[in-house]
Amino acid sequence: MKKLSKLKVIALALFAIAFVSCDNSDDPTPMPVDKTITGLAVKNPNLKILVQALTRAELAATLQGSGPFTVFAPTDAAFTAFLKTTPYATINDVPKDVLTQILLNHVVSATAKSGDLKTGYIKTLAKGSASTSNTLSMYVDITTGVKLNGVSNVTTADVIASNGVIHVVDAVIGLPTIVTHALANKNFTSLVGALTGAGQPDFVGTLSGTGPFTVFAPTNTAFTALNTELAPGGTAGVSAANLTKVLQYHVVSPANVLAATLTEGQMVTPILTPAQKFTIQLTGGAKIKDASNRISNIIITDVQCANGVIHAIDKVLLPAL
Incomplete structure (x- = not known):
């Protein structure tokens, strides 16, 4: 009886070992969790169209790369609204x-948390x-929340990925024109x-057209200074026709003139007709005379x-009126 009991114990032990061995051999190798920007987007039920778009544009693999990247990710609702504005x-x-x-x-080619x-x-x-060397600018306004190019708001910030960060946004950010950035x-x-x-x-x-345009854009402070300069009437005393000439004096076309291409003493001809030039001065910082x-x-x-490039200036340029 004792021998029989020992045999049963041995048999059970061997069975257990065999069972564990078989069980371990049948376990699938755990798949690595994709925590990249693409991987997180795939898992988000509100970013299905974005994932579809990234795949079609062959960018899904890029956003699985080392990065780092910051992606402002439009929701499905944002893409649906965007498509309604297109053919x-x-x-x-x-x-x-x-x-x-x-x-x-x-x-954006960097990690930019909120x-x-x-x-x-x-x-x-x-x-x-307008330019093959200078990538497009995005205007970030954090006055109230985070607004991008005046059209898109961050609704969910700081979704951290292994290769950067995602900020979910409520509108597709179209390619900005001169007017987009001015607004x-x-x-x-x-x-x-x-x-x-x-x-x-108009x-x-x-x-908003094809251009390209180079706009030397006076800031609000520049217009305030002009009001003082033209006192007592200020800019309100300038006729509509003369104001048109002043505004045309700030636009060069067709041209996408980057700062690095400006030269000392360069004479620039804007779209004002009849033509009047202004002069670039670089000593002590870039200036316009x-x-x-x-x-x-x-x-x-x-x-x-x-469709062009903007340079902000601190004084309104005046042609000979």
Whole structure:
């Protein structure tokens, strides 16, 4: 009996060992968890169209790479609303090259958490038709929440990925024109007011066009200074016809003139007719001397738009009127 009991114990032990061995051999190898930007987007039920778009544009693998990247990720609702403004029924109908640049306009080559964002310009990975070397600028406004190019709000921030960060946004950020950036930046409200004022030509339509345009854009402070300079009447005393000439004096076309290409003493001819030039001065910082020998400093450079570039200046340029 004792021998029989021992045999049973041995048999049970062997069975257990065999069972465990078989069980271990049948276990599948655990799949690595994809915590990249693409991997997290795939898992988000509100980013299905984004994933579809990234796959079609062959960017899904890019955003699985080492990065780091910051991606402003439009929701499905954002893409649906965007498509309604286009001739395309689905994301697959958008031409691949166009779709690629739109998607790249949501990507920054750095890790920018919400606490790192400041009001001002950052560079995306997208390119417009005006420049092949200077990627498109994005205007970030953190006055209330985070607003991008004046059209898209961050609704969920700081989704941390292994290769960067995702911020979910409520609107697709289209490729910005000169007008897009003029409207987005609150420091240009006086300029926008002048461009759209009574008696002015369709500057908005023109500067939304193909271009390319180079715009030397006076800030609100520049217009305030002009009001003082033209006292007591201020800019209100300038006729609509003369204001048109002043505004035309700030636009060069066809041209996408980047700051690095400006040269000392360069004479620039804007679209004002009859033509009047202004002069670039670089000693002590980039400046412009206008037809009235007044000096304006270039304070922000190379705000790249799809159809041109903006340089902000601190004084309104005046042609000979």
